[in-house]
Amino acid sequence: MELNENALLKMYRTMLTIREFEETASTLFANGEIPGFVHLYSGEEAVAVGIISQLEPGDYIASTHRGHGHMISRGGDIKLMFAELFGKKTGYCKGKGGSMHIADVSLGFLGANGIVGAGLPLAAGAAFACKYKKNGGVAVCFFGDGASNRGTLHESLNIASIWKLPAIFVCENNMYGISMNQKNHQNINDIADRASAYGIPGVSVDGNNVMAVFEAGQEAIKRARNGEGPTLIECKTYRYRGHFEGDPTVYRPDEEVQYWKQRDPIEQFKKRLVEMNVLTEEQDQAIRSEVRNLIREGVEFARNSEYPDVSELLTDVYC
Amino acid sequence: MTFSAAINAALKEELMRDENVFIFGEDVGIFGGCFGVTAGLYQEFGPERVIDTPISETAIIGVAVGAAAAGLRPVPEIMFMDFMGVCMDEIFNQATKMRYMFGGKAKIPMTIRTAFGAGFGAAAQHSQSIEAWFTHIPGLKVVMPSTPADAKGLLVSAIRDDNPVLFLEHKGLYAVEGEVPEGSFTIPLGKADIKREGNHVTIVATAMMVHRALQAAEELAAEGIEAEVVDPRTLQPLDKNAILKSVEKTGRLVIVQEAVKFSSFASEVAAIVSEEGFDLLDAPIKRVTAPFVPVPFSPPLEQAYIPSVASIVQAVKELG
Ligand SMILES: Cc1ncc(C[n+]2csc(CCOP(=O)(O)OP(=O)(O)O)c2C)c(N)n1
Numbered sequence: 012m013e014l015n016e017n018a019l020l021k022m023y024r025t026m027l028t029i030r031e032f033e034e035t036a037s038t039l040f041a042n043g044e045i046p047g048f049v050h051l052y053s054g055e056e057a058v059a060v061g062i063i064s065q066l067e068p069g070d071y072i073a074s075t076h077r078g079h080g081h082m083i084s085r086g087g088d089i090k091l092m093f094a095e096l097f098g099k100k101t102g103y104c105k106g107k108g109g110s111m112h113i114a115d116v117s118l119g120f121l122g123a124n125g126i127v128g129a130g131l132p133l134a135a136g137a138a139f140a141c142k143y144k145k146n147g148g149v150a151v152c153f154f155g156d157g158a159s160n161r162g163t164l165h166e167s168l169n170i171a172s173i174w175k176l177p178a179i180f181v182c183e184n185n186m187y188g189i190s191m192n193q194k195n196h197q198n199i200n201d202i203a204d205r206a207s208a209y210g211i212p213g214v215s216v217d218g219n220n221v222m223a224v225f226e227a228g229q230e231a232i233k234r235a236r237n238g239e240g241p242t243l244i245e246c247k248t249y250r251y252r253g254h255f256e257g258d259p260t261v262y263r264p265d266e267e268v269q270y271w272k273q274r275d276p277i278e279q280f281k282k283r284l285v286e287m288n289v290l291t292e293e294q295d296q297a298i299r300s301e302v303r304n305l306i307r308e309g310v311e312f313a314r315n316s317e318y319p320d321v322s323e324l325l326t327d328v329y330c
Numbered sequence: 331m332t333f334s335a336a337i338n339a340a341l342k343e344e345l346m347r348d349e350n351v352f353i354f355g356e357d358v359g360i361f362g363g364c365f366g367v368t369a370g371l372y373q374e375f376g377p378e379r380v381i382d383t384p385i386s387e388t389a390i391i392g393v394a395v396g397a398a399a400a401g402l403r404p405v406p407e408i409m410f411m412d413f414m415g416v417c418m419d420e421i422f423n424q425a426t427k428m429r430y431m432f433g434g435k436a437k438i439p440m441t442i443r444t445a446f447g448a449g450f451g452a453a454a455q456h457s458q459s460i461e462a463w464f465t466h467i468p469g470l471k472v473v474m475p476s477t478p479a480d481a482k483g484l485l486v487s488a489i490r491d492d493n494p495v496l497f498l499e500h501k502g503l504y505a506v507e508g509e510v511p512e513g514s515f516t517i518p519l520g521k522a523d524i525k526r527e528g529n530h531v532t533i534v535a536t537a538m539m540v541h542r543a544l545q546a547a548e549e550l551a552a553e554g555i556e557a558e559v560v561d562p563r564t565l566q567p568l569d570k571n572a573i574l575k576s577v578e579k580t581g582r583l584v585i586v587q588e589a590v591k592f593s594s595f596a597s598e599v600a601a602i603v604s605e606e607g608f609d610l611l612d613a614p615i616k617r618v619t620a621p622f623v624p625v626p627f628s629p630p631l632e633q634a635y636i637p638s639v640a641s642i643v644q645a646v647k648e649l650g
Binding site: 107109112128158 | 385412450451454455628631
């Protein structure tokens with residue numbers, strides 16, 4: 012993909028949309044309008060956008076419990092996403108999945124996932140299908156630093172490497188698995204180091220710098236499409252919110268949060284775009300108000316939608 | 331005392347009593363556990379006895395098996411029962427087979443605690459009741475308490491038991507209050523409890539469903555039907571005599587569980603009673619369960635999924 016002005020502005024707009032979606036979801040959860048568990052992506056926008064903005068229609072994504080940003084980057088419909096969060100019948104999964112399971116297989120989006128580390132072999136499988144069908148597609152798996160300690164990481168990277176699958180494994184290292192700091196859950200600094208165990212490239216990038224993520228992704232996607240096999244990309248980033256909404260975050264110091272907020276991925280990108288003369292202050296305001304409207308419409312749609320009829324309880328178990 | 335506090339107290343007392351006991355799992359330390367059940371234990375017993383683990387369920391249970399074989403009494407926590415699939419081999423091929431395969435020359439004293447159950451909009455991968463998977467494994471004990479007192483007494487017994495035990499905590503019970511006797515006490519594994527006496531119908535119910543069955547019994551009592559509510563508390567081994575004795579008294583049996591019906595614990599109870607107590611029955615056995623679907627997210631669907639008080643009342647009335 013060529014990074015022209017339009018592409019850059021689209022990336023910026025997508026990052027803003029994710030942030031606005033997440034901050035709104037946070038308020039809606041606090042108001043009791045969204046049931047269940049809600050894991051927000053605020054602060055990590057550069058990872059999803061840096062990678063997904065360059066995927067093609069036939070590509071696949073396996074997401075995580077923190078999946079809203081991935082779905083929005085993939086062009087997910089904000090209305091259907093909010094409706095799913097609300098458990099309404101108009102939602103992406105007809106209200107059966109909720110935040111943790113938003114999916115749209117027609118977008119190649121194999122779902123957010125309630126099981127940590129479960130996406131890794133699924134992505135390997137989708138990559139296998141792309142290779143098998145020789146359709147040029149790739150599969151991207153997002154997973155956390157915490158997930159990188161699951162056996163599925165080892166087994167999936169290994170099988171993807173020996174079969175040279177067109178897979179890109181993107182670790183969103185936000186430094187925590189719930190309350191567990193990376194320092195305490197593994198003995199390495201760079202999760203990218205694990206790639207060497209499978210004989211594949213591993214790169215560690217600033218996950219708050221969307222251009223850095225983009226470049227690493229570009230290289231990995233090229234490699235995958237050329238039949239050279241998988242890549243492990245580690246993006247160092249930070250989640251602003253607690254692990255889930257309602258988490259009092261007793262396990263991390265405020266200074267740490269402040270440190271990362273000063274390195275905000277959206278602010279950084281904006282600065283860069285302004286320097287490049289791609290974005291003016293007026294344009295920025297216009298984009299932001301467009302985004303706010305989009306989110307507002309999404310929430311209204313969800314609020315005004317109906318809950319599924321109880322008869323729906325028994326549908327869709329089998330084909 | 332709440333159900334959650336009762337479990338916390340049992341853990342604390344056992345950590346104090348036996349230095350071979352240690353607890354470990356994801357976020358059980360400073361975070362105090364995903365549901366707050368282990369709060370304060372890390373501060374009191376330190377990181378050598380209350381250990382945070384990486385997200386590695388296979389290793390968590392595998393380590394427990396190895397440590398137990400080597401003389402410790404591990405009490406690992408799997409955050410949600412839905413994650414048990416990740417460590418299934420360690421449970422059904424390792425922990426529960428070693429003693430038998432080794433000709434009785436090993437003991438694996440470990441207690442896996444995990445949370446299960448629907449009702450929180452947590453959807454299909456965080457709400458399951460899959461106890462039947464585990465009652466099917468020879469060598470494993472399966473405990474499913476419904477009250478704070480039972481939770482405490484049964485957990486202490488589980489930890490002291492020399493076998494692998496799966497201890498199942500319904501998420502909806504954590505905040506439930508109940509009387510808990512002072513000091514240390516145990517409740518033997520494999521002994522049912524009559525939660526309410528009655529002579530018209532026996533309702534066998536587990537965990538959260540005990541509370542719904544008791545509510546149903548109150549409604550039925552207003553119409554002159556006295557239900558006896560039997561809580562097996564331990565599903566494996568099962569106190570089938572308590573159930574048969576109750577059915578002998580009432581002649582009628584309704585079994586209530588949150589899990590789906592097919593191949594379930596309720597099916598086993600129904601089979602036992604029809605095999606060993608057919609003559610005691612004055613009516614066919616009824617099972618009140620969830621429908622054969624995954625747990626839905628949407629609140630109205632989820633409410634329809636979980637067996638209701640009304641559905642228990644109706645099942646009893648249908649027995650005539
Ligand atoms: C197999 C499994 N174990 C545990 C959990 C509970 N859990 C959900 S998210 C999470 C932390 C995940 O951390 P990480 O992979 O770093 O992703 P992040 O939340 O930081 O995005 C845990 C332990 C789960 N859902 N699945």
